[in-house]
Amino acid sequence: MFVDSHAHIDGSEFDADREDVIQRAQAAGISAILNVGTGDPHSGAFERAIELGRSHQSISTAIYTAIGTHPHDARLYDDAAEEKTRALIASGERVVAWGEIGLDFHYDNSPRDVQVDVFKRQLRAARDLNLPVIIHTREAETETIDILESDYDGAERRGVFHCFSGSEHLAKRALDLGFMISFSGIVTFKKAEELRSIARQVPLDRLLIETDCPYLTPVPHRGKRNEPAYVVEVARCLAGLHGLEIAQLAHVATENFMRFFSLQ
Numbered sequence: 074m075f076v077d078s079h080a081h082i083d084g085s086e087f088d089a090d091r092e093d094v095i096q097r098a099q100a101a102g103i104s105a106i107l108n109v110g111t112g113d114p115h116s117g118a119f120e121r122a123i124e125l126g127r128s129h130q131s132i133s134t135a136i137y138t139a140i141g142t143h144p145h146d147a148r149l150y151d152d153a154a155e156e157k158t159r160a161l162i163a164s165g166e167r168v169v170a171w172g173e174i175g176l177d178f179h180y181d182n183s184p185r186d187v188q189v190d191v192f193k194r195q196l197r198a199a200r201d202l203n204l205p206v207i208i209h210t211r212e213a214e215t216e217t218i219d220i221l222e223s224d225y226d227g228a229e230r231r232g233v234f235h236c237f238s239g240s241e242h243l244a245k246r247a248l249d250l251g252f253m254i255s256f257s258g259i260v261t262f263k264k265a266e267e268l269r270s271i272a273r274q275v276p277l278d279r280l281l282i283e284t285d286c287p288y289l290t291p292v293p294h295r296g297k298r299n300e301p302a303y304v305v306e307v308a309r310c311l312a313g314l315h316g317l318e319i320a321q322l323a324h325v326a327t328e329n330f331m332r333f334f335s336l337q
């Protein structure tokens with residue numbers, strides 16, 4: 074059994090065949106998907122993500138939800154967005170994390186000072202609610218770590234660095250801070266030798282696997298839209314790096330997922 078710890082299956086890329094995608098995940102042995110709702114917090118995107126989980130409670134693949142304002146959309150975050158996110162988390166079933174939040178200085182879709190401010194605000198809100206966070210960070214390693222040290226102090230539940238593609242230094246700091254590290258299809262890419270060497274060093278009890286679909290399709294499916302069933306290829310790659318059978322790696326990643334998000 075596998076888990077996809079970070080997917081975006083509520084997005085419009087899946088509108089035409091979402092149920093088929095979920096069925097293929099079931100057929101591939103995916104026992105749980107964490108669907109991450111992103112977008113303008115005022116647009117109804119978070120409600121849509123929660124509704125997807127709510128409407129799929131009776132199938133064998135459990136769909137859990139995370140909601141939060143992505144750094145790309147930080148400029149849209151305000152008091153009303155924070156209130157709404159808190160209320161949805163309180164009322165939504167299977168909302169298990171606040172995210173994805175963080176800093177993206179590669180695209181700079183929101184001004185950097187706004188990204189920093191909104192990241193800090195959401196960290197504090199998640200800490201108040203005792204929810205783990207899902208961190209997105211790109212080209213902002215030092216700033217991300219500094220903020221986690223200063224503004225996430227004392228948080229009982231930590232978080233996960235999702236779709237990890239950072240440096241060895243970032244991985245080490247993230248582990249020191251008690252975070253999980255989640256690898257996506259990037260780890261299967263031909264040129265990702267450095268990332269594979271980092272993945273080899275992450276302790277097994279801190280490892281998660283994800284697709285981040287519809288993006289970052291793993292080898293050998295590259296060129297196609299990504300989907301949760303392909304998380305098997307991420308597991309296969311990490312199993313090889315850790316000298317395990319794929320079933321063993323999948324078991325470890327599933328146990329980590331259940332423990333980390335406090336699921337049964």
Ligand SMILES: [Zn+2]
Nearest residue numbers: 173209235236
């Ligand atoms: Zn992300």
Ligand SMILES: [Zn+2]
Nearest residue numbers: 079109173285
């Ligand atoms: Zn994502």
